[in-house]
Amino acid sequence: MFAYFAALNLLDAKVLFSQQKVSELMDPATVGHRASLERHHLFPKAYLKTLGIVTTRDTNQIANYAMVEWGDNMKISDLPPAEYVPVLNERFSGKELERMYYWHALPDGWENMAYMDFLRQRREMMAKVIQDAYQLLAGEHPAVEAATIPVADLVGQGETTTVEFKSSLRINLHTGEKDPRMELGVLKTLTAFINANGGTLGPRKK
Known part of the structure; x- marks a missing residue:
């Protein structure tokens, strides 16, 4: 998970559902009374409970975490992704969503996927983001x-x-x-x- 968060910094990624960058909100100088950035369960634990998924091992999978602004985390609360994703996606253009889905390793239509299928696909996509960041760090990108x-x-x-x-x-x-x-x-x-x-x-x- 830390490797993935570091990759988001290296790739100059923006926070999920936000115009602010991960690096900006992770900077200790920007932290107020409440952390600007919070880890969010893409599939909230309360929602997973309704599906019979209750063990910590399953609900707290690394592939179920994303970084969002605390205000968005409050709004999302325990809503299922099929409800909150379309609303938050309305903030962005198609190009912005494409880039955001790349950074945050989200498969198309992920909000409607079965949870275990989602985890499987997102792990692979997270690994690709980490690889891209490593190549950038190694200078393997064209100027x-x-x-x-x-x-x-x-x-x-x-x-x-x-x-x-x-x-x-x-x-x-x-x-x-x-x-x-x-x-x-x-x-x-x-x-x-x-x-x-x-x-x-x-x-x-x-």
Whole structure:
């Protein structure tokens, strides 16, 4: 599990169902009275109990964990994934969902899968994410010359490890208030691009 979380940091992944990055919310400097990031059971334990799945070994499988913002964790509560996933997915475009499902190793239609089948498929996908992060760490990825790509093409291709869109510089879109974590996230992205192979940072249309 720790290897997978480290991979999400290396891949500059965003938190599940969020526009904020895993690295931003795992940073001790962003922690308030309650942790910004929480581990969530994708199939909540109370829901699994209704299916007759009650042992800790089964409910607390690593493949059943994902990192979400604490506010989303509260909203999800004990709802079955078939109920909460469609609602949370409405926040994102198709491209964003595709990237999010890759980072978080989620099979298409996972919310309607049988639990044990879901665990089996997600383990394999998590292993692939870890492998991709290791290759990135080892420098086995092609450098991207973002400056030679037209802006329209960059937007059309969506976010990558060298293209990042930000919805806000200072305002937390969930609370509507100024949030220093948002500014810190932009600064971290700029710093990461400067110290890597470069990148492109642009505004996200609402």
